[in-house]
Amino acid sequence: MIEVFRALQERLHQTPHLLRLGRLFSETVLIEVDGQEFYLTFEKGRLVGVVEGPSRKTPWRFALRTDADALRKFWQSRPAPGFHDIFGLVKIGRGRIDGDILCLVKNLRFFKEVMALARPQTGGAA
Amino acid sequence: MSIEPIIGQYVTVTVAGAPRRIYFESAGQGRPILCLHTAGADTRQWRHLMNDAEITAQNRLIAFDMPWHGKSLPPEGFQTEEYLLTTEAYIETVLAVADALGLERPVLAGCSMGGRIALQLAALQADRFSGFIAIEASDFQPAWYDIDWFHRPDAHGGEMGAALVSANISPFAPEVERWNTLWMFMQSGPGVFRGDLSFYTRDDSLIARLPQIDTGKTPVHLIVGAYDLTCTPEDAKRTADAIPGATLAVMDELGHFPMSEHPAGFRPFFLDALARMPARAAKAA
Numbered sequence: 286m287i288e289v290f291r292a293l294q295e296r297l298h299q300t301p302h303l304l305r306l307g308r309l310f311s312e313t314v315l316i317e318v319d320g321q322e323f324y325l326t327f328e329k330g331r332l333v334g335v336v337e338g339p340s341r342k343t344p345w346r347f348a349l350r351t352d353a354d355a356l357r358k359f360w361q362s363r364p365a366p367g368f369h370d371i372f373g374l375v376k377i378g379r380g381r382i383d384g385d386i387l388c389l390v391k392n393l394r395f396f397k398e399v400m401a402l403a404r405p406q407t408g409g410a411a
Numbered sequence: 412m413s414i415e416p417i418i419g420q421y422v423t424v425t426v427a428g429a430p431r432r433i434y435f436e437s438a439g440q441g442r443p444i445l446c447l448h449t450a451g452a453d454t455r456q457w458r459h460l461m462n463d464a465e466i467t468a469q470n471r472l473i474a475f476d477m478p479w480h481g482k483s484l485p486p487e488g489f490q491t492e493e494y495l496l497t498t499e500a501y502i503e504t505v506l507a508v509a510d511a512l513g514l515e516r517p518v519l520a521g522c523s524m525g526g527r528i529a530l531q532l533a534a535l536q537a538d539r540f541s542g543f544i545a546i547e548a549s550d551f552q553p554a555w556y557d558i559d560w561f562h563r564p565d566a567h568g569g570e571m572g573a574a575l576v577s578a579n580i581s582p583f584a585p586e587v588e589r590w591n592t593l594w595m596f597m598q599s600g601p602g603v604f605r606g607d608l609s610f611y612t613r614d615d616s617l618i619a620r621l622p623q624i625d626t627g628k629t630p631v632h633l634i635v636g637a638y639d640l641t642c643t644p645e646d647a648k649r650t651a652d653a654i655p656g657a658t659l660a661v662m663d664e665l666g667h668f669p670m671s672e673h674p675a676g677f678r679p680f681f682l683d684a685l686a687r688m689p690a691r692a693a694k695a696a
Contacts, residue, residue, distance in 0.1 A: 363582040366637045370578035376555065376640050386557075391566045393574035 286318050286353065287337050289360075289403050290325060294332040296402040303402075304330045307395040312388065314396070315348035318356060330395070347384035349400075355379040362405045371397060417461045419482075424507035426478065426486075427500060433508055434482035435475035439467025442691065443517035445509060445540075446474040447525025449547075449668060450607030451572055452595040453481025456522065459674030460681060470685065473517070475508050477501075479603045494606035498614050501528045506539060518688045520544040520681075523642065523667060524611045526633075530650070533631055534620035542630045542688035544681075547639050547667045549646035550621060550653065554612035562602040569597040572604045579667030581638035583676065592671045618653075626656030632684045633657060636665035658687065 297303055307330025315338075316323045322338025324345060336343070351359075351374055358368040367377035374380030382389065389396060417438045423430050436454050438461040446457045457474040460466055476483035479494055486492075505528060509517060519540045521529035526548025533543045556575060561568040573596040580589050596604065624631060631654055635647035644661045651659040660680055662669060669677035 367640075369582050369638060370640070372555075372575070372578040373640055376643075387560065390556075390560050390571050390575070393571060394577070397574065397577070 286321065286356075287323060287335060289356075290316070290323055290335045293399065293402045294335055297330075297332050297399055300402065303395060303398055306330065306398070307392070310392045310395055312346040312392075313343060315343075315345040315350075315384070317348060317350040319352050332399070345384060347382065347386060347389045349374075349380060349382055351380040359400075360403045371400060415458075415462050416464075416467065417458060421482075422508070422511045424504070424511045426504050426507055429486050431478045431486060431504070431507075432484050433475050433478070433504075433511075435473060435508065435512070436461060437471060437473045438462070439469075439471045441469040441471055442541075442688075443471045443473060443514045444685070445505070445514060445517040445519050446472055447505065447519070447521035447528065448474065448477070448480065449523035449525060450611055451480075451576070451599045451604030452592075452668075452671075453477075455481070455595055456592070456668060456671035460670055460678075463678070466682070466685070473512060473514065477504060479600060479606070485600070494602050496524075496606050496610035498528070498531055498610065498616060501610065502531060502535065505532065506536065509539065516541040518542045518544065518685070520546065520684070521548065522546040522670065523548065524607055526642075527611060527617060530624070530631070530654075531617055531620065533624045533629060533654075534617070537625060537629045540629060542632075544632050544634065544684045544688070545650075546634045546669065547636065547642045547647075548633060548650065549642045550618045550650045551615040552612055552641060552646065554608065555640075558605045558608040558612060561608070562605040568601060568604060569599050572596045572599060576641075576667065578640050579638065580672045581636060581664055581666040581676075583638075583664040584666065584672040585675075588672050588674065592668050595671075621650065621653040622655065624654045624657070626654060630687055630689070631657040632687045633659045634662065634669070634680050634684060635659070636662045636667060636669050638664075638666035641667055660684070 313326045324336045324343050326334035367373040417436050419436045448456045453476045454474040461472045479485045519529045526545035529543045529545045561572045573593040633651045651657045
């Protein structure tokens with residue numbers, strides 16, 4: 286899983302419009318996959334850290350908790366209904382979002398498009 | 412270069428005792444179809460169908476921007492008013508526009524909150540219409556988000572609203588139309604999407620009225636997209652099941668804004684819906 290996030294990091298840094306959209310986003314996001322923690326640290330839109338947990342010392346702003354199968358479906362080029370969006374995962378009971386939700390919503394386009402970068406075809410919204 | 416057949420005009424109607432300057436578009440001739448846009452958007456959602464020569468050969472499509480939306484101004488004094496759409500004001504507006512334009516028992520086609528009010532009108536004012544096409548419409552949807560997110564001084568409500576509703580757009584939607592659809596939400600005036608959602612997520616008065624709808628007099632056809640997280644196929648089915656005689660079509664590859672996000676995918680479903688409506692409006696009983 287950490288390889289996917291590192292690939293996503295590489296793609297982000299080659300995606301100018303996302304770096305522009307995320308220029309005010311400097312936060313750590315927790316992605317929990319089947320209980321395994323990954324801390325993604327953003328600095329002015331750049332993903333500067335991808336660290337595997339567990340860690341009790343790493344503060345995070347918001348978290349997306351899901352499972353590997355759901356993410357695999359989410360990362361298909363045309364996901365099935367519910368797997369097509371992070372809020373879809375929540376709606377179908379395959380994901381949970383918690384923490385500072387307002388921070389997520391303020392940066393929602395940026396974060397959704399970053400998460401969607403692992404899809405075979407990128408450029409659309411998550 | 413080509414000039415589209417859509418004609419845009421303005422009409423002033425009275426709602427809640429005060430004037431509203433309404434922008435409306437029309438195209439085609441024949442059976443009138445009055446089209447209602449979703450929350451946080453405007454008439455542009457209908458432009459693909461209004462530019463469809465096969466549809467407009469026998470149907471006159473009319474779409475209007477609700478007050479506060481698109482090119483319709485908010486009422487005088489809006490600067491100190493909190494915009495909160497109500498069922499009553501919405502019904503009054505639709506009927507006022509239909510009257511002002513001299514529409515005789517049009518088919519009413521509405522999407523999302525427009526579909527919700529179409530079903531309200533099917534229950535309360537059926538004699539004014541010849542049939543109802545309720546798209547992405549359900550009896551009631553409590554919010555799965557905080558509507559206050561979309562109207563606050565420290566963030567752009569339109570950008571946040573667009574990012575949220577993108578969850579309701581199908582991955583089959585052409586990229587250009589996905590973003591044209593989202594652009595309308597990005598342009599929405601401050602507090603307007605929130606005010607629409609207040610109506611959409613807090614007024615559950617339709618639930619008790621659904622069994623009153625007489626589809627023997629005015630047909631009701633619901634259409635729902637599988638990628639709609641806000642009004643899911645289950646929500647639409649529950650709603651259709653509560654209306655004796657209502658029909659339902661599920662679109663596997665579409666979302667919450669089908670006429671806008673994926674015009675080609677929606678077209679056959681809209682044609683099917685039109686075929687279910689009376690060919691010519693009968694006189695009201």
